[in-house]
Amino acid sequence: MKWKNKGHEYDDLFQTINSKKQFYLFGMGDYGVQFLNMFENEIQIKGFIDNNPSKQGTVLGNKCCYSIEDIELAGDEGIIVTMSQIARPSAIEQLKILNYVERKDFIVIEEFISIYYVYKYNKVYFSSISFLPSTVCNLNCRHCLNFNPFAKKYFVRKWDELVRDVDLFFSCVDYIMLFHVSGGEPLLYKYTADIIQYIDQKYGHKINTLRFVTNGTIVPDDEVIEKISQCKCNVELTVDDYRDAVPEYKDAFDKLINKLQKYNINYYINKVDSWIDLAPEKTDYTYMTEEELQKHREECNQTWQELRDGKLYNCNYAAYATVAGIAGEQDLEEVYDLTEFVPEKKKELIEFRLGYTTKGYTNFCKKCRGFTLENTDEVKVAEQV
Numbered sequence: 066m067k068w069k070n071k072g073h074e075y076d077d078l079f080q081t082i083n084s085k086k087q088f089y090l091f092g093m094g095d096y097g098v099q100f101l102n103m104f105e106n107e108i109q110i111k112g113f114i115d116n117n118p119s120k121q122g123t124v125l126g127n128k129c130c131y132s133i134e135d136i137e138l139a140g141d142e143g144i145i146v147t148m149s150q151i152a153r154p155s156a157i158e159q160l161k162i163l164n165y166v167e168r169k170d171f172i173v174i175e176e177f178i179s180i181y182y183v184y185k186y187n188k189v190y191f192s193s194i195s196f197l198p199s200t201v202c203n204l205n206c207r208h209c210l211n212f213n214p215f216a217k218k219y220f221v222r223k224w225d226e227l228v229r230d231v232d233l234f235f236s237c238v239d240y241i242m243l244f245h246v247s248g249g250e251p252l253l254y255k256y257t258a259d260i261i262q263y264i265d266q267k268y269g270h271k272i273n274t275l276r277f278v279t280n281g282t283i284v285p286d287d288e289v290i291e292k293i294s295q296c297k298c299n300v301e302l303t304v305d306d307y308r309d310a311v312p313e314y315k316d317a318f319d320k321l322i323n324k325l326q327k328y329n330i331n332y333y334i335n336k337v338d339s340w341i342d343l344a345p346e347k348t349d350y351t352y353m354t355e356e357e358l359q360k361h362r363e364e365c366n367q368t369w370q371e372l373r374d375g376k377l378y379n380c381n382y383a384a385y386a387t388v389a390g391i392a393g394e395q396d397l398e399e400v401y402d403l404t405e406f407v408p409e410k411k412k413e414l415i416e417f418r419l420g421y422t423t424k425g426y427t428n429f430c431k432k433c434r435g436f437t438l439e440n441t442d443e444v445k446v447a448e449q450v
């Protein structure tokens with residue numbers, strides 16, 4: 066999105082949010098549960114909506130789950146879309162077909178969290194941030210969204226750089242729903258447990274979920290697992306289940322799960338049927354006008370940003386592509402320098418985090434299909450090069 070009224074882009078949307086008395090959460094998965102934890106004492110949540118028939122009619126945290134067809138939305142009710150960026154495009158389309166209007170009848174989770182807190186309490190709340198200690202990985206997935214197969218070398222960060230970034234980040238941000246540490250494969254990086262511990266000890270009170278992700282092929286040493294198990298905040302490990310693609314690691318997967326259970330570490334096994342392909346090697350949108358590129362960025366449901374070297378990067382996939390060497394350097398307009406943050410500019414920081422820039426797109430958008438409704442190309446999970 067292109068900045069037109071910096072610092073005031075969301076004035077009207079906050080008025081809309083303020084006029085609503087009750088909300089449904091569309092998506093009873095991970096995001097929906099985290100959102101409920103954060104907001105159940107803050108706003109009236111009427112219930113969940115979910116397209117999965119096995120969830121409809123069930124109750125979570127006192128909230129019943131409905132199908133979208135069961136809902137008749139009153140004028141003072143709204144829907145918050147609590148789904149991942151991959152699941153979201155079709156759900157948003159579904160809402161539009163039912164004549165619900167974005168930013169009037171429904172709003173996405175990231176916007177709701179940040180706008181609500183900055184306008185109501187003058188606090189900087191983020192939905193998420195992506196933080197990568199290194200890109201080193203033992204797998205070489207053809208459709209890796211870190212674009213590792215394109216990279217000539219791995220990128221490994223020093224301990225001091227990580228600490229500097231984390232400290233700077235939390236000097237600007239009051240609270241975050243999901244602080245996400247990934248890679249590469251984080252369990253191959255020698256300071257992963259230390260940085261998790263550092264974040265927990267200094268900033269655990271500012272985090273709803275501190276999550277890191279592993280490809281399920283590495284069995285960490287006891288010392289690493291012990292450090293993680295000692296954390297006080299809500300630390301979770303996402304274990305990607307790639308056993309179909311790399312069956313030679315089945316044994317390691319089982320050992321990892323046993324170890325997590327033994328040390329009582331929260332974990333979630335993530336098994337998906339397919340991956341999305343951003344397809345930089347066969348995409349060329351350089352013919353697009355500025356307006357068309359801005360539209361392409363707006364239609365992309367990508368919501369993640371990366372924290373690196375004191376900066377936030379407007380799109381984390383564009384940032385990964387730069388590190389992998391396939392996108393050139395990023396323009397200054399695509400990054401937010403946290404060292405220049407001042408408390409008077411909280412709304413500008415929030416706007417950047419929600420996708421606003423002076424240009425309205427990233428250079429990599431010219432080579433990327435994005436998380437759009439049109440990008441239906443699904444590719445095999447963890448297929449090796």
Ligand code: SF4
Pocket residue numbers: 343361362365366367380381382383427429430433434435436
């Ligand atoms: S680079 Fe790709 S994923 Fe990122 S905003 Fe542009 S189209 Fe979306």
